[in-house]
Amino acid sequence: MFLKEYINDVLKAAKSLLTGMKVTGYYFTHRKEIITEQYPDNRATLQLAERFRGEVVMPHDENNQHACTGCSACEIACPNGTIKIINKFDIQPDGKKKKAIDTFVYHLELCTMCGLCVEACPTSAIKMANTFEHSVFNRNQLTKRLNQPGSKIREGVE
Amino acid sequence: MIEEVGTTTEGDLVINVGPQHPATHGVLHLVITLNGETIKKVEPHLGYIHRSIEKMCESLTYRQFIYVTSRMDYLSAHINNHACALCVEKGLQVEVPQRAQYIRVIMDELTRIASHELWWGAMAMDLGAFTPFFHAFRERETINTIMEETCGARLTMNYMVPGGVMFDLHPDFQKKVKAFIQQYTSKINEYDELVTGNIIFQNRMKGIGYVTKEDAISYGCTGPVARGSGVASDIRKIAPYDVYDKVEFDEVLETGGDSFARYLVRVKEMQQSIRIIEQLIDNIPEGDFQAKTKAVLKLPKGEFYQRVETARGELGVYIISEGGTTPYRIKFRSPGFSNLSILDHMVRGHKIGDLVAAMGTLDLVIPDIDR
Numbered sequence: 001m002f003l004k005e006y007i008n009d010v011l012k013a014a015k016s017l018l019t020g021m022k023v024t025g026y027y028f029t030h031r032k033e034i035i036t037e038q039y040p041d042n043r044a045t046l047q048l049a050e051r052f053r054g055e056v057v058m059p060h061d062e063n064n065q066h067a068c069t070g071c072s073a074c075e076i077a078c079p080n081g082t083i084k085i086i087n088k089f090d091i092q093p094d095g096k097k098k099k100a101i102d103t104f105v106y107h108l109e110l111c112t113m114c115g116l117c118v119e120a121c122p123t124s125a126i127k128m129a130n131t132f133e134h135s136v137f138n139r140n141q142l143t144k145r146l147n148q149p150g151s152k153i154r155e156g157v158e
Numbered sequence: 159m160i161e162e163v164g165t166t167t168e169g170d171l172v173i174n175v176g177p178q179h180p181a182t183h184g185v186l187h188l189v190i191t192l193n194g195e196t197i198k199k200v201e202p203h204l205g206y207i208h209r210s211i212e213k214m215c216e217s218l219t220y221r222q223f224i225y226v227t228s229r230m231d232y233l234s235a236h237i238n239n240h241a242c243a244l245c246v247e248k249g250l251q252v253e254v255p256q257r258a259q260y261i262r263v264i265m266d267e268l269t270r271i272a273s274h275e276l277w278w279g280a281m282a283m284d285l286g287a288f289t290p291f292f293h294a295f296r297e298r299e300t301i302n303t304i305m306e307e308t309c310g311a312r313l314t315m316n317y318m319v320p321g322g323v324m325f326d327l328h329p330d331f332q333k334k335v336k337a338f339i340q341q342y343t344s345k346i347n348e349y350d351e352l353v354t355g356n357i358i359f360q361n362r363m364k365g366i367g368y369v370t371k372e373d374a375i376s377y378g379c380t381g382p383v384a385r386g387s388g389v390a391s392d393i394r395k396i397a398p399y400d401v402y403d404k405v406e407f408d409e410v411l412e413t414g415g416d417s418f419a420r421y422l423v424r425v426k427e428m429q430q431s432i433r434i435i436e437q438l439i440d441n442i443p444e445g446d447f448q449a450k451t452k453a454v455l456k457l458p459k460g461e462f463y464q465r466v467e468t469a470r471g472e473l474g475v476y477i478i479s480e481g482g483t484t485p486y487r488i489k490f491r492s493p494g495f496s497n498l499s500i501l502d503h504m505v506r507g508h509k510i511g512d513l514v515a516a517m518g519t520l521d522l523v524i525p526d527i528d529r
Contacts, residue, residue, distance in 0.1 A: 019356075051309070
């Protein structure tokens with residue numbers, strides 16, 4: 001009686017193992033259903049979602065102009081102190097002073113990619129880029145200046 | 159009192175599991191007293207990943223503090239954000255647009271499926287089966303891609319904001335979610351073939367880590383751990399938030415109380431989540447995805463509490479406001495902490511090999527326990 005039960009158990013176990021192995025065997029013979037990607041070998045064809053939050057960038061147009069007024073809304077919205085805006089005063093042709101950004105400092109090493117700065121920006125001057133390979137050899141390189149040298153605020157943006 | 163590692167006066171062996179051990183899924187430290195191979199006592203030691211999130215939240219504004227909560231239970235980040243957003247809305251008395259409510263619930267359920275998928279794979283891996291992990295990750299990856307497209311991140315989304323969601327759905331969202339539902343329903347049989355029906359798996363799960371209904375209640379267990387013992391504790395049913403009162407779904411209850419019952423609850427819960435998404439995905443109303451709120455949020459003086467059902471159980475957010483722009487005090491009632499507290503009770507008298515199986519069914523996420 002005991003022996004019969006024991007053999008029954010062994011057979012049941014073997015059957016359930018084979019059921020499991022059937023699934024494994026299916027994928028072993030159907031290579032097309034494997035969805036693993038070979039990163040970094042597939043860098044050329046790699047497509048990331050457009051909205052993916054990789055880093056903060058400031059888009060410049062062909063005239064080297066941006067839309068940042070230096071209002072510091074992003075600096076206030078940031079939970080980690082990632083953004084620091086240094087302002088300067090441009091003297092306009094009519095002699096009046098106008099506030100403009102001197103340097104838009106972005107600390108990538110402090111950024112958690114929450115996207116609150118982009119939400120807060122009233123002129124859509126900054127946006128999230130979907131680049132994600134941020135490794136550098138020196139940590140100083142992680143502190144970035146987002147406005148390009150010699151760039152100016154676009155006409156009409158207040 | 160903390161037992162020293164070594165041999166006690168009664169001749170019992172005291173050993174460490176963790177803080178860095180593949181079976182604990184994080185920095186959980188268990189001090190186990192053993193009599194031969196039989197467990198006499200399990201003592202969890204916490205604090206290895208304590209980041210004082212509650213204190214950090216006190217210095218952040220009501221918009222800013224939500225992103226930190228993604229780092230608590232990172233597998234149900236959406237649901238954590240949801241709880242915080244709901245609590246702040248309660249204080250502000252903002253009416254959330256219907257569209258945002260639908261989006262939030264769909265996202266919550268997708269997160270729940272993704273979380274249970276990962277648990278299912280990791281659970282099988284704890285027991286020595288490596289293949290199921292990749293099968294689970296195939297489905298989870300599909301959800302992650304959907305999340306990445308709409309929310310902009312795969313794990314720490316920060317998609318919920320007070321008053322709605324951060325941006326509108328991606329145009330492909332509905333199509334992709336429907337494709338996922340199809341993929342999931344066609345692959346669900348594989349899950350049962352690979353793991354559920356396996357005789358070795360069943361023998362290691364049945365009768366292990368038994369929790370009675372009374373114990374589950376008195377230890378404060380919530381979520382699948384409590385429902386595996388027959389305690390109806392689904393917040394989505396008890397206190398529905400957003401559009402959960404409009405959808406039809408069953409609260410999965412198992413009366414077994416052992417590890418296998420908890421396993422079944424989670425597997426069946428995934429199908430219920432699919433059912434909720436199927437009801438909502440075609441009926442997302444048009445309109446705003448975010449209510450108009452002030453640039454600087456100020457909660458009136460008072461106390462606000464909101465609880466939601468995460469993938470692990472009941473998460474409570476308790477805000478005390480003094481009327482300023484930052485909370486005076488925030489307290490999170492995390493499901494993982496209460497669920498961990500029953501571990502000692504449920505593995506006493508079992509063999510040390512069963513500890514991993516029983517702990518796997520608790521679905522512990524250590525940053526949620528430590529915060």
